[in-house]
Every structure is written in structure tokens, then in C-alpha cells.
Amino acid sequence: LYESRLKGKLHVISKRYTQRIERHxxxxxxxxxxxxxxxxxxxxxxxxxxxxxxxxxNIKHYQ
Incomplete structure (x- = not known):
């Protein structure tokens, strides 16, 4: 479903990206x-x- 709606570069699937989101x-x-x-x-x-x-x-989003 997602592959048909998003082009290749827009739909990122990786463990590194998931870890970054979870850390945030x-x-x-x-x-x-x-x-x-x-x-x-x-x-x-x-x-x-x-x-x-x-x-x-201020620290996390504007510097």
C-alpha cells in the first residue's frame, strides 16, 4: 500500500531511522x-x- 503511494526516496525503511525516532x-x-x-x-x-x-x-529545536 505505501509503496504505491510514496516514491522510493520518500519512504525510508531502516533500523537506523527507527532508532533515531525512538531516541527522540x-x-x-x-x-x-x-x-x-x-x-x-x-x-x-x-x-x-x-x-x-x-x-x-529552545535547546532541542531552535539551536
Missing amino acids: NLNLRQHLARLGRKSLSFSKSVELHDKAIGHYL
Whole structure:
């Protein structure tokens, strides 16, 4: 099904690419753990949540 809709270079199937995506997802979960209520890094301050998320996005996506 996918092969008929995507050209060869657009549809990448490889273990390396899958590992990269999974690593990104793991990093996202770890860095934003403070959003989970039951985690040890949870903060009650909305200001600290905003700063942590802003810092993560700045470091990981804009540099």
C-alpha cells in the first residue's frame, strides 16, 4: 500500500531511522517528565512548567 503511494526516496525503511525516532521520543518523555503528576520531578508551579518546556524547545529545536 505505501509503496504505491510514496516514491522510493520518500519512504525510508531502516533500523537506523527507527532508532533515531525512538531516541527522540525517549528524550522528549524524559525532559518533560515534570508534566506527569505522579513523577518525582513534578512541580506545582505553572511558571516552572513553562520555563522547563520553553528551555527544552529552545535547546532541542531552535539551536
